[in-house]
Amino acid sequence: MTSLAADLPNDPDLVAAWRQGDEFAATQLVRRHGAALGRYLSSGGADSGDVEDLVQETFIRAFRSLHGWRQDGSFRGWLFRIASNLLKDGFRARRGRQMVALEDHDLVASADPASQFAADETAERIQAGIAALPRLQREVFLLRVEQGLEYAEIATALDTTPGAARVHYHHAVRRLKELVQ
């Protein structure tokens, strides 16, 4: 593997600076993780008009409970855990809404209607397959693929172990692979 990312201050350093009142550190953390949290909240079913407020609330809750973050755990995983709790609160408040339906998704445009149809069909099958997965498998798979979280971060986010997260991911992949063949 060859990383294309530049060397940047790591999360624990930024969090330590944030705790000391360094507002630029807070800004860097928001810029680093805000978009992924937005995608997660959005694909988790949050109303599009609420996503920005939910991302903001995630960081504010994180700030208020920084003392509760274990330095040995992943800060990003912890942020996702807070976001996940916000989603659950939202679901409870709205009596459980399901994931956003596929027709709401903007699919990649294609000049070829036939291949577009095939792509739509595949995407639809995949989304239906993801929705049909057991909850933990679905959440692990989406955090891994859509958000790019490492297993350790997923473990923090979903309160499980990295090993269990890996097993859930591979179960999900085995089920879904058949849908794209």
Add this chain to the structure above:
Amino acid sequence: MICEALSDQMPAVARGDVVWDAEEALHFAQCAECRDEYALVAAVLSSARPAPVLDLDRIAAAVSAVGREEGKVVAIASRRRTWTRGLVGLAAAAGIALVAYSIRTDDPVAVAAVPARTTTAIPELDALLEDELKIVLASLTEEQKTLTPGPIPRLGELTEAELDALLDDVEG
């Protein structure tokens, strides 16, 4: 084992964040399992909902504002603790000064000579009358009276508001 190593990198490769190295690329070209899994990952990413448009700078500003607001509360609370400690120290010092003052006034010759305001070991207390020193002493709890006084805060280090608060305390 290399299948698992590739699997771990697939989301990042599909996003374009990393590229396979030569060994991984060779395995990928020869392994149908890995290619199937990668096709799934790529399909999920391409059919994923587009990322919501967020004003991250606005979010960062709002988060910083909350931090500033709540950080201020923490700062005030810790300053108040320092201030309380300062008052305790000052009051304890006043107690010592009063004891010294009382010892001196026990001397019958000195009684007549001692003016209403006398010089103490603590310059900030020099301006206080005996009754005022007694008030400060009376404000000490028993526990505080037994404390060894720490470094005595200089009144010059206090803000105007803190000085006012001290005067209110002393003057009732």
